[in-house]
Amino acid sequence: MKYFTKGELCLWGGSVLTVLTAFFLFHGGNYLNLTASLIGVTSLIFAAKGSPAAQFMMIIFSILYGVISWHSAYYGEMVTYLGMTMPMAVVSLISWLRHPYQGDKSQVEINHIKKQEIPFLAVLTIIVTMIFYFILKFFHTANLLFSTISVTTSFVAVYLTFRRSPYYALAYAGNDIVLIILWILAALKEPDNLSVVVCFAVFLINDIYGFRSWKKMEKKQREKI
Numbered sequence: 283m284k285y286f287t288k289g290e291l292c293l294w295g296g297s298v299l300t301v302l303t304a305f306f307l308f309h310g311g312n313y314l315n316l317t318a319s320l321i322g323v324t325s326l327i328f329a330a331k332g333s334p335a336a337q338f339m340m341i342i343f344s345i346l347y348g349v350i351s352w353h354s355a356y357y358g359e360m361v362t363y364l365g366m367t368m369p370m371a372v373v374s375l376i377s378w379l380r381h382p383y384q385g386d387k388s389q390v391e392i393n394h395i396k397k398q399e400i401p402f403l404a405v406l407t408i409i410v411t412m413i414f415y416f417i418l419k420f421f422h423t424a425n426l427l428f429s430t431i432s433v434t435t436s437f438v439a440v441y442l443t444f445r446r447s448p449y450y451a452l453a454y455a456g457n458d459i460v461l462i463i464l465w466i467l468a469a470l471k472e473p474d475n476l477s478v479v480v481c482f483a484v485f486l487i488n489d490i491y492g493f494r495s496w497k498k499m500e501k502k503q504r505e506k507i
Contacts, residue, residue: 297327298323305319312474314346315481318343318350325343331388331389332383332499334379337371337375344364344367344368344371345368354424356468357424358432361418381446392499399445407437432460435453436457449493451496458489465479
């Protein structure tokens with residue numbers, strides 16, 4: 283309880299309550315959606331603290347979300363999370379564990395990405411997006427445009443997470459917006475998916491907080507150098 287501030291506990295509690303309310307309000311019968319959502323919001327509050335535990339939970343979330351996406355014919359999301367987000371979460375977990383801040387394994391040492399790395403990230407993102415576009419098209423993925431954009435934002439997010447950059451949270455926030463649109467479209471066919479829409483709306487709020495939290499941690503870590 284001392285690890286989190288009162289504000290963070292309220293944010294987590296409010297997120298959990300919102301997810302539960304949405305699940306039962308929209309007559310959610312898919313408890314896999316609920317489980318994934320609860321694990322997801324919990325991982326985000328740990329991520330905001332720079333805790334490696336967040337990446338372990340993200341691995342579990344990616345597996346569950348992949349299954350959920352498969353049931354909704356969002357093969358792009360399934361391939362993205364199982365083929366990219368989950369493996370990168372494993373790599374990020376190793377990276378975060380290998381770079382604790384001053385030996386404190388509950389907080390990762392924040393990294394500052396140099397300007398020279400940005401063009402490399404841009405080119406890599408374009409390549410990954412193009413490869414996944416054809417994969418998604420081959421599987422006749424629903425809402426191909428937004429699914430492809432989701433791949434782009436997801437890749438940038440997982441890359442920045444691996445590199446321990448505060449801007450990973452902004453990339454995930456962008457991805458959340460894309461996913462909100464995707465699942466609204468899915469909810470038009472299956473109302474149960476409205477709970478997933480609410481889930482990613484909650485993710486968006488948590489990711490914005492995560493960015494603010496990391497910028498504060500970055501400032502404190504620099505002051506102690």
